[in-house]
Amino acid sequence: MFQLEHFDLSRFVRETLAEDLGEGISGGGRDVTAESVIPADARFSGVMDSRDPITVAGLPIAAAFFRTLDPAMEIELLADEGQSVPAGTKLMRLSGNARAMLTAERSALNSVQHLSGIATLTRRYVDAMEGSAVLLDTRKTIPGLRVLEKYATRMGGAQNHRMGLWDAAMIKDNHILVAGSVGEAVGRARNAGVARIICEVDRIDQIEPALVAGATHILLDNMDPASLRESVSLIAGRAQTEASGGVTLDTIGAIAASGVDFVSVGRLTQSAPAADIGLDFTPL
Structure with missing residues (x-):
């Protein structure tokens, strides 16, 4: 299980999803697009990949977003944290509830894009x-x-x-x-x-x-x-x-x-x- 000292991953995931879903706001607390367009029992498979050469950081955090909304989601991490990979590298493969994937997608990607961006620039300086x-x-x-x-x-x-x-x-x-x-x-x-x-x-x-x-x-x-x-x-x-x-x-x-x-x-x-x-x- 992914752990960082002085960091509560579960709380971070909950609060980030709550912000995106508008919990506590009148009319909020849901993904109106996924709920109105995607059947509740629909299932997706997905692949996360790098479009540029990067140094990887944040994949376990992205996985936590998906698993929070679908605990049964199957997730395979295809790259290691800190690994430098070329453009086109597959980073994560997942399958599970389609609504859960779509609702968690932006929060998961934001985390990996931001952290991998920092790791990639850092590696250039090193x-x-x-x-x-x-x-x-x-x-x-x-x-x-x-x-x-x-x-x-x-x-x-x-x-x-x-x-x-x-x-x-x-x-x-x-x-x-x-x-x-x-x-x-x-x-x-x-x-x-x-x-x-x-x-x-x-x-x-x-x-x-x-x-x-x-x-x-x-x-x-x-x-x-x-x-x-x-x-x-x-x-x-x-x-x-x-x-x-x-x-x-x-x-x-x-x-x-x-x-x-x-x-x-x-x-x-x-x-x-x-x-x-x-x-x-x-x-x-």
């Missing part, structure tokens, strides 16, 4: 890094979908950065502005007992005060490869290093080769295009 450094995602996620979107980046080969505001201190320019200095901001986090302290710097002269104050991770913001190499040399293994800001597919190779431990890219979840995936039905 490939462009050519084995240097580790790719990280960010908190630039759609509200309510963070766990799923960060799952998709893992399927594409990235690692998750912070899952939220609770699992590490991330000291940025506004925190430094209020605290008065890099060292003061980092010191306050250390004195509060925070174990993992990430400090963003955009100048090389900010690095040493951050390290002395107790930063465990230095985020090097909007630095070119030469500045990144100089920063990595200065840090000399005293903290983890991360390059961030303005990273593109054209620049990530040189950035990753600078010697940093990580490169973070907000675009992975913020603006990945949906994968082109279709689902065709045949009456039985």
